[in-house]
Amino acid sequence: TQLLEQSPQFLSIQEGENLTVYCNSSSVFxxxxxxxxxxxxxxxxxxxxxxxxxxxxxxxxxxxxxxxRKDSSLHITAAQPGDTGLYLCAGEYAGGTSYGKLTFGQGTxxxxxx
Amino acid sequence: xxxxxxxxxxxxxxxxxxxxxxxxxxxxxxxNLYWYRQAAGRGLQLLFYSVGIGQISSEVPQxxxxxxxxxxxxILSSKKLLLSDSGFYLCAWSVGLAGNEQFFGPGTRLTVL
Numbered sequence: 565t566q567l568l569e570q571s572p573q574f575l576s577i578q579e580g581e582n583l584t585v586y587c588n589s590s591s592v593f594x595x596x597x598x599x600x601x602x603x604x605x606x607x608x609x610x611x612x613x614x615x616x617x618x619x620x621x622x623x624x625x626x627x628x629x630x631x632x633r634k635d636s637s638l639h640i641t642a643a644q645p646g647d648t649g650l651y652l653c654a655g656e657y658a659g660g661t662s663y664g665k666l667t668f669g670q671g672t673x674x675x676x677x678x
Numbered sequence: 679x680x681x682x683x684x685x686x687x688x689x690x691x692x693x694x695x696x697x698x699x700x701x702x703x704x705x706x707x708x709x710n711l712y713w714y715r716q717a718a719g720r721g722l723q724l725l726f727y728s729v730g731i732g733q734i735s736s737e738v739p740q741x742x743x744x745x746x747x748x749x750x751x752x753i754l755s756s757k758k759l760l761l762s763d764s765g766f767y768l769c770a771w772s773v774g775l776a777g778n779e780q781f782f783g784p785g786t787r788l789t790v791l
Binding site for chain 1: 710712719720721722723724727729737768770772778779780781782783784785787
């Protein structure tokens with residue numbers, strides 16, 4: 565079983581602060597996605613990383629895929645209340661018969677206070 | 679553009695009653711389709727996935743079943759609901775290419791009483 569450990573589970577910060585969410589595994593993933601979800605809605609895809617060491621930026625969000633493709637991070641600069649939500653990492657395992665399936669982390673609930 | 683629909687949006691059912699949740703995708707052909715269940719504020723547990731009509735793979739033993747009668751239709755069913763079936767059910771699709779980006783529907787909140 566391929567597991568993605570996401571940390572922290574909860575994050576409560578003030579507007580303007582920076583934060584980082586981590587996603588770690590002992591397994592190699594062929595790709596990794598980050599999603600953001602608001603209460604009562606489905607997750608929305610933020611980014612996909614596929615190359616070891618890859619860095620992608622989406623406005624104030626920076627995503628990094630580890631060199632060995634076993635871990636990833638999401639960094640938010642100058643957080644805003646609109647960033648509040650559940651952040652999920654999900655990876656497609658590189659080996660075995662996991663074609664087409666994603667393994668999800670447990671999620672990070674982010675609250676940004678004005 | 680592609681869209682994904684789920685209905686109903688919310689459902690309250692008594693224990694022992696049947697269940698049918700429906701998911702349809704528009705704007706794409708032969709998608710991979712997925713059913714997930716999500717506990718409150720947590721990650722997603724994959725229940726079923728399908729790579730084609732009539733092809734269903736079950737990920738965990740449970741009280742639920744899935745069917746894919748048409749290319750872009752995915753149905754989640756149960757003959758007799760249990761209390762533990764309560765949760766937020768999400769349908770997703772992907773085109774199955776490298777990166778396997780999945781796109782989610784709005785979800786169905788199921789409460790079993």
